[in-house]
Amino acid sequence: MSFYFAQFLTGLSSASSLFLVACGLSLIFGVTRVVNFAHGSFYMLGAYVAYSLVQVVPGSILGFWGSVLAAALIVALVGVLVEMLILKRIYNAPELYQLVATFGVVLLMQDAILLIFGGEDQFGPRAPGLDGVVRIFGEPIPEYDLLLIALGPIVLGVMWLLLNRTRWGILVRAATLDREMVAALGVNQSWLFTTVFFLGSFLAGLGGALQVPRVSINLLMDLSIIAEAFVVVVIGGMGSIPGAFIAALLIGELNAFGVLVLPQATIVLAFVVMAVVLVIRPYGLLGKAETLAHSAGQVELPIRPASTLAKSVAGLLLAGLVVMPFLAGEFAIVLATDVLIFALFAASLHFIMSNGGMVSFGHAAYFGLGAYGAAFVIKYAGGSMELALLAAPLMAAAGALVFGWFCVRLSGVYMAMLTLAAAQIVWSTAFQWQDLTGGDDGLLGIWPSEWAKSKTAYYYLALVLCGGGILAMRRMIFSPFGYTLRGGRDNPNRTESIGINLRHHQWAAFIVAGMFAGIAGGVYVFSKGSIFPDEAAIPRSVDALVMVLLGGVQTLSGPVVGAGVFRLLEDEISRLDYWRAILGAIIIAIVVIAPEGIAGFIKKIAIKAGFERNEEQSS
Amino acid sequence: MTAPVLSVRNLSKSFGGLQAVSDVSFDLAKGELLALIGPNGAGKTTCFNMLNGQLRADAGQVMLNGTSILGLSPRRVWRMGVGRTFQITATYASMTVRENVQMALISHHRRTWDIWRSASSLHVDEAMQLLKLVGMHEQAERAAAILAYGDLKRLELAIALAHAPELLLMDEPTAGMAPKERVRLMQLTADIVAERGISVLFTEHDMDVVFAHAHRIMVLNRGELIATGSVDEVRNDARVQEVYLGGGTLFEDQAHG
Ligand SMILES: Nc1ncnc2c1ncn2[C@@H]1O[C@H](COP(=O)(O)OP(=O)(O)OP(=O)(O)O)[C@@H](O)[C@H]1O
Numbered sequence: 001m002s003f004y005f006a007q008f009l010t011g012l013s014s015a016s017s018l019f020l021v022a023c024g025l026s027l028i029f030g031v032t033r034v035v036n037f038a039h040g041s042f043y044m045l046g047a048y049v050a051y052s053l054v055q056v057v058p059g060s061i062l063g064f065w066g067s068v069l070a071a072a073l074i075v076a077l078v079g080v081l082v083e084m085l086i087l088k089r090i091y092n093a094p095e096l097y098q099l100v101a102t103f104g105v106v107l108l109m110q111d112a113i114l115l116i117f118g119g120e121d122q123f124g125p126r127a128p129g130l131d132g133v134v135r136i137f138g139e140p141i142p143e144y145d146l147l148l149i150a151l152g153p154i155v156l157g158v159m160w161l162l163l164n165r166t167r168w169g170i171l172v173r174a175a176t177l178d179r180e181m182v183a184a185l186g187v188n189q190s191w192l193f194t195t196v197f198f199l200g201s202f203l204a205g206l207g208g209a210l211q212v213p214r215v216s217i218n219l220l221m222d223l224s225i226i227a228e229a230f231v232v233v234v235i236g237g238m239g240s241i242p243g244a245f246i247a248a249l250l251i252g253e254l255n256a257f258g259v260l261v262l263p264q265a266t267i268v269l270a271f272v273v274m275a276v277v278l279v280i281r282p283y284g285l286l287g288k289a290e291t292l293a294h295s296a297g298q299v300e301l302p303i304r305p306a307s308t309l310a311k312s313v314a315g316l317l318l319a320g321l322v323v324m325p326f327l328a329g330e331f332a333i334v335l336a337t338d339v340l341i342f343a344l345f346a347a348s349l350h351f352i353m354s355n356g357g358m359v360s361f362g363h364a365a366y367f368g369l370g371a372y373g374a375a376f377v378i379k380y381a382g383g384s385m386e387l388a389l390l391a392a393p394l395m396a397a398a399g400a401l402v403f404g405w406f407c408v409r410l411s412g413v414y415m416a417m418l419t420l421a422a423a424q425i426v427w428s429t430a431f432q433w434q435d436l437t438g439g440d441d442g443l444l445g446i447w448p449s450e451w452a453k454s455k456t457a458y459y460y461l462a463l464v465l466c467g468g469g470i471l472a473m474r475r476m477i478f479s480p481f482g483y484t485l486r487g488g489r490d491n492p493n494r495t496e497s498i499g500i501n502l503r504h505h506q507w508a509a510f511i512v513a514g515m516f517a518g519i520a521g522g523v524y525v526f527s528k529g530s531i532f533p534d535e536a537a538i539p540r541s542v543d544a545l546v547m548v549l550l551g552g553v554q555t556l557s558g559p560v561v562g563a564g565v566f567r568l569l570e571d572e573i574s575r576l577d578y579w580r581a582i583l584g585a586i587i588i589a590i591v592v593i594a595p596e597g598i599a600g601f602i603k604k605i606a607i608k609a610g611f612e613r614n615e616e617q618s619s
Numbered sequence: 620m621t622a623p624v625l626s627v628r629n630l631s632k633s634f635g636g637l638q639a640v641s642d643v644s645f646d647l648a649k650g651e652l653l654a655l656i657g658p659n660g661a662g663k664t665t666c667f668n669m670l671n672g673q674l675r676a677d678a679g680q681v682m683l684n685g686t687s688i689l690g691l692s693p694r695r696v697w698r699m700g701v702g703r704t705f706q707i708t709a710t711y712a713s714m715t716v717r718e719n720v721q722m723a724l725i726s727h728h729r730r731t732w733d734i735w736r737s738a739s740s741l742h743v744d745e746a747m748q749l750l751k752l753v754g755m756h757e758q759a760e761r762a763a764a765i766l767a768y769g770d771l772k773r774l775e776l777a778i779a780l781a782h783a784p785e786l787l788l789m790d791e792p793t794a795g796m797a798p799k800e801r802v803r804l805m806q807l808t809a810d811i812v813a814e815r816g817i818s819v820l821f822t823e824h825d826m827d828v829v830f831a832h833a834h835r836i837m838v839l840n841r842g843e844l845i846a847t848g849s850v851d852e853v854r855n856d857a858r859v860q861e862v863y864l865g866g867g868t869l870f871e872d873q874a875h876g
Pocket residue numbers: 634637639657658659660661662663664665666706
C-alpha cells in the first residue's frame with residue numbers, strides 16, 4: 001500500500017514538471033496558434049544553462065535557486081529572440097510551414113547547445129537544502145519531489161491570477177478565444193505575442209532547470225519532452241491551461257503506474273490515451289472547437305495535366321535515370337537509389353497532405369512499418385526479398401488502416417497531433433519491444449536477393465517500384481478519387497452535400513499513402529541492409545515534410561524535386577560538423593523566403609516566361 | 620390537392636439558451652416556390668441546416684414524399700433528391716467551373732472511387748448542359764476561385780441541379796448580386812424549376828425578388844413562424860409589418876435585412 005502511495009507521489013512530481021512545460025506550450029498555442037516544436041529545445045536549454053550556472057556559483061540554497069531562475073530568464077530571452085526573428089514572419093502561414101520552421105529552430109538549438117555546452121551527458125548536484133528524503137508510510141520520498149509536487153498547483157494558481165486578474169491576462173484570454181477580436185480592439189498584437197512567448201519560454205526554461213537535480217542532462221531531452229508535452233496539451237485541449245494541468249496529472253500517474261504493469265509500453269500508453277481522448281472529445285478535455293479555420297495559404301489553381309514542356313522535361317529526366325548507371329559511379333548510384341526512395345516517401349505524404357488537406361506530422365510511421373515489415377519477413381519467416389517487398393506495403397497499410405480510422409475523425413492541428421502520436425506509438429514500439437525489433441540495436445543483415453545484389457540492379461528495382469508508385473499516385477490525383485479528396489480539402493461541407501462520404505475517402509487515401517510510404521520503407525531497408533527505430537522517429541517525419549515543402553506544396557512535381565534536392569543537400573552537409581544547424585537554417589529560410597518551394601518557383605518563372613499556360617489571377 | 624413533397628412538423632432547435640427555431644410547421648407542394656423570409660438571425664439558415672441534415676433538430680418531423688429524413692446525414696438527404704445552395708457559397712476553389720459541376724455528377728453516378736480515369740473528362744456534356752442552363756458555359760474553364768460572386772451563385776445552382784433533385788433548398792440565392800441580376804437569376808430559377816417540376820424552398824432578403832417569384836411566403840421571426848400565405852396576405856399582415864419596419868409602410872422601400 002505504502003509503495004503505491006510513494007509511486008503516486010512520484011507520478012505527481014513528474015506531472016508537475018510536465019505541467020510547467022505543457023502550460024507554456026499551451027499558452028503559446030492558444031494565443032499565436034503556433035505549434036511550437038522548439039519548446040522542447042527551450043526546456044533542454046534551461047537544463048543546460050542551469051547546470052552550468054550551478055557549477056560556477058557556490059552550492060548554497062540561494063546559489064541554486066538563483067541559477068534556476070537565471071536559467072529560466074535566459075531561456076525566456078532566447079525565446080523572445082526566436083519569436084521576433086523568425087516566428088513573427090510566419091504567423092499567417094499554414095500550420096505546416098510553422099511547424100516545420102519551429103523544427104528548424106530545434107535543429108539550430110541542438111547544435112548551438114552542442115557547441116556551447118558539449119555533447120556529454122551531465123549529472124547535476126542535488127538541490128542544497130532539499131537533498132534528503134522524507135519517510136511517508138515508511139517509504140523514502142525525496143524532498144525535492146515534494147517541492148515539485150507543490151510547484152505544479154502554485155504555477156497553476158499564478159497563471160490563473162495572471163490570466164484573470166491582469167489586463168494582460170484578459171487580452172491573452174481574448175486572443176485565445178478569438179484572434180480577430182484582439183486586433184479589432186486595437187491592441188498591439190505584436191507586443192502581446194512577444195510577451196506570451198516570453199512567459200511560455202520562461203516556463204519551459206524553468207521546467208528544464210528544475211530537472212537538473214533529478215535526471216541526466218543530455219541532447220535528447222528536447223524531442224522526448226516535446227512529444228510528451230504535445231500529448232499533455234492535446235489531451236487537455238490546446239490553449240487550455242487547466243486542461244494541461246489535468247492532462248499532466250493523468251499522464252504523470254499513467255507513467256508512474258504504467259511502468260509497474262507494462263514496463264515495455266510506457267511511452268505507447270500515453271499516446272494510446274491521447275488517441276482515445278481525442279476520439280471521444282475531438283478538442284481535448286477542456287478545449288474548444290477552433291473558432292477560426294487556419295489560413296490555408298494561397299488559393300490553389302486548378303490542376304492541369306502536364307504541359308508538353310513539362311512532359312518533355314519529365315521524359316528527359318526518366319531517360320537520364322535509366323542510363324545513369326552506365327555513366328556514373330557506384331557512389332552516385334547508391335545516392336540516386338536513396339533519392340528515389342525518398343521521392344516516393346515524400347510523394348505519398350504529398351498525396352494526402354497537399355491534395356487531400358490532411359496534414360500528417362507522423363508519416364515516418366508508415367515508412368518505418370514498411371521497413372520493419374520487410375525485415376520481419378527476412379528475419380523471422382525466412383522469406384525472400386520479393387516476399388518482403390510485398391509485406392512492406394501490407395504492414396504499412398495495415399498500420400494506416402488502424403491509425404487512419406482515428407485520424408480522419410479530426411482535422412487541422414488536432415489531426416496533425418494525432419498522426420504524430422501514431423508515429424510515436426510505432427517508434428516507441430520499435431524502440432521498446434527489443435525481442436522483436438532488436439530495440440536500439442536494430443535488425444541487421446537484411447540484403448536483397450541474389451539478382452538484385454549489385455548496386456545497379458537494385459537501383460533499377462528501386463526505379464521501377466518508386467517511379468511506378470509516384471506515377472500511380474499522380475494518376476490518382478487526377479482521378480475522381482483524387483478530385484474527391486481535393487474537394488474535401490477545398491470545402492468539406494460541399495463534399496458532404498453532394499452525397500460523398502468524405503471520411504471514407506480520406507481514410508482510404510490515408511491507407512493508400514501509408515502503403516506507398518511502406519513500399520519506400522521496404523526498398524530502403526534492403527538498400528541499407530538494416531533497420532533502426534530512428535526510421536519511424538520524429539526527424540524522419542519532418543524529413544518528409546521538408547522535402548514536400550522544399551519542392552513546393554502546391555506543385556505536383558514538388559515532392560520529387562524536393563526529395564532530390566534534400567537528399568543531395570543532406571549528403572553534402574552531413575559531412576560537416578554542424579550539419580543540423582545548417583539544415584535548420586535552410587529549412588527556416590525556405591519557409592520565410594520561398595514558401596512556394598523550388599518546383600513552385602520554377603513553375604512561376606515558366607509561366608512568366610510564357611512557357612506554361614497562364615491562369616488568370618484575378619477576375 | 621396532391622400530397623406535399625416536403626412536410627415539416629414542429630421543427631425546433633435551440634443553441635444553449637437561444638431558441639433559434641421553435642415549432643415550425645409547413646408543407647411544400649410539388650412545383651411550388653416557397654419563400655422563407657425574416658430578419659437577420661430569425662432562424663432561416665438553421666431551418667435549412669436541419670432539413671438537409673447538417674444540424675440535428677431538437678424535435679419535430681420532416682417527411683420527404685412520406686419518408687422521414689430527419690436525422691439523416693447531408694449526403695443521405697442529397698441522395699434522396701434534395702439539392703442545396705448555401706448562404707455563403709460552397710464551391711471548390713481549386714477546380715474549374717466545369718469540374719465543380721463534374722464532381723456533383725461523378726458523385727451522382729457513384730464514381731468517386733474510380734482511381735484510374737481522368738475526372739475532368741467524365742460527364743463533360745452533362746456538365747456543359749447544366750452550365751448552359753444557368754448561363755455559365757462560357758466561363759466553364761475558369762477557376763472557381765476567381766469568379767464574381769453572382770457567378771458563384773449560378774455555379775452553385777448548376778451543382779445543385781446535377782442530380783436532378785426533386786426539392787431545392789436555396790439559402791439567399793441572390794445575396795451579393797446587383798439588383799437587376801437578382802431578378803434575372805430568380806427568373807431563371809423559376810423557369811428551370813417550372814420546366815422540371817422541382818419544388819423550391821428559398822430564403823431571400825430582397826423583397827422585390829420574393830414578391831415577383833414566390834408562390835407563397837412564410838415569415839419567420841425569432842424562430843417562430845408568424846405568418847404564412849400568398850404574397851398579398853403576407854404583405855398586408857399587421858404582425859409582419861411590425862417585424863419588418865416597426866409598423867410603417869411595408870416593403871415598398873425594399874427592406875434589406
Ligand atoms: N451553430 C450555432 N451556434 C450557436 N448559435 C447559432 C448557431 N447557428 C446559428 N445560431 C444563432 O441562431 C440564430 C438563428 O441563426 P440563423 O443563421 O438561422 O439566422 P438566419 O435567419 O439565417 O439569419 P440571416 O438572415 O442573417 O442569414 C441566430 O441568433 C444565430 O446567432
